[in-house]
Amino acid sequence: MDWPAILLSIRLAAIVSATLLVVSLPLAYWLAFSRWRGKFLVEAVVALPLVLPPTVLGFYVLVAIGSRSPIGAWWTALTGHPLAFTFEALVLASILYSLPFAVQPITAAFSLIDRDLMAASSVLGASRLTTFRRIVLPLARNGILSAAVLSFAHTIGEFGVVLMVGGNLPGVTRTVSISIYDSVQSFNMTAAHQTALLLLGFSFAMLAIVYALLQKPWLVPHK
């Protein structure tokens, strides 16, 4: 079993889903409550990774972080080494790739919140931020939980984007799915079986936990 790859994937997924929560909360709030007419454009951009082939996304990220791009040049100046084919590049690409898996459940959960509850909170003197913290967040917790788990699991399972942006450097950018691909390429079917089975079990367990939490009445805050 390729433990370094497994640990690398878990580290990547943890960083990505944590970052995505921070990014997605304000974005989802805006998507759920803004009345701007052009909102659909932003919604389409957020959903793009769902339909785009991972190689296309990976290709553009690679171009964007290459040493000839402003981002790549800025990174090189800052850190002394190029961004492409590093763990940081993987994080960046994975955030983009898993964005809809975090934003959409949270947006849906925000949209379901009764606007009168937010109005009642304002009339009782609460600022928008207080209303968000005390009313919106607790009532959307199932959506936020789904977002965290789905973006984590989706990042664990990604392949095309990782290959394009990170390459296959053991301990740096070789994730668990790349490791399985490698094992198969080198006819090491035992190793492939082991890792694949682990990933299958993991994915199933994650989804089972999410669905169980979503249906438990003690977690559902209201009828």
Place this chain on the structure above:
Amino acid sequence: MSLTFDITCRLAGTFSLEARSAISPGITIVFGRSGSGKTTLLRAIAGLAPAQGRITAGDRVLLDSASHHVLPPQQRRVGFVFQQLALFPHLTARANIEYGLANMPVDARTSRVNAIAQSFGIAHLLDRKPPAISGGERQRVALARALVTDPDVLLLDEPLSALDHATQSHIIADLRRWNETHAIPVLYVTHAHREAFSLGERVIVLDNGRVVADGVPHEVLESPSQEPVARLAGFENLFDATVTALHHEAGTMECRIGGTACVIEVPYGEVPSGAEVRLAIRAGDILVGTVLPQGLSARNILPGTIQSLRREGARVVAIVDAGGVFEVHLTPGATSSLALSPGRAVWLVIKTHSFRRVST
């Protein structure tokens, strides 16, 4: 403390609300059918719906478009009870009631919540969450949450319409008792006549975004002077008629219902003979007989034929052609003991003073 407003709200589409009034302490009913602008009026006062114009509560200016002064809802000191109550489902009743007291020290907050819970009879359920509280008690929690902050104005958006009459009057009695010491203006929105008649000292009638009547409930709703008010106040029958004879000394006049030969006696009005008038009568103020009644004081006894009968809850709605077409309300018992059925010939009996003259 009193509330004044003189505002215009334009919502999406063609609907607009234009309302101005001064509301003294006590309960004022805002009455109108759904879509008349009642809720919009409350939301504009609370700062939840955009409005142009001026709103004041006591000496505080909540809105003054002329000087671009718009207080946000957080600073208006308005208590609002929503139609669906909007209790926070994830918080206990205590946390709901405390919500508006966030800036108060914990001890003061707790004793204040305990006091109001005591006076609204909900002290025993403070630790429960709204889904585990019964309907009438939920209303009390919502009311306590709005009042515990000591608002300058209380706005109630049909909060009691889902409750039975007894529970309703209990809650209103509690509210009145609370307001004896606080004396703030309370606007109570409803579309139910019974509430409009019985709950407030004053009624403002809204129709299509305009105030069409304003006064003491019995005067406004018993003798509506305008057709929209008459409709709201339960005058189901409205007729165009022509004045054919005036009997000043008897206090009556005769009118022919438009397009028919049906002549009726109605209360005297300051109109010339030949004038066109609009008459209203409640379906419940018309009696039905199967034989020609005799020895009655009622002056209008009209022969007619039942066109249709339909059951609506605890009453039967009969449509009777007596020259003019009348809607008549009966009890199911009366309907069956008189063996009424479509096509049956009947007599309609209507007192002169059951007719009201309204303007369109």
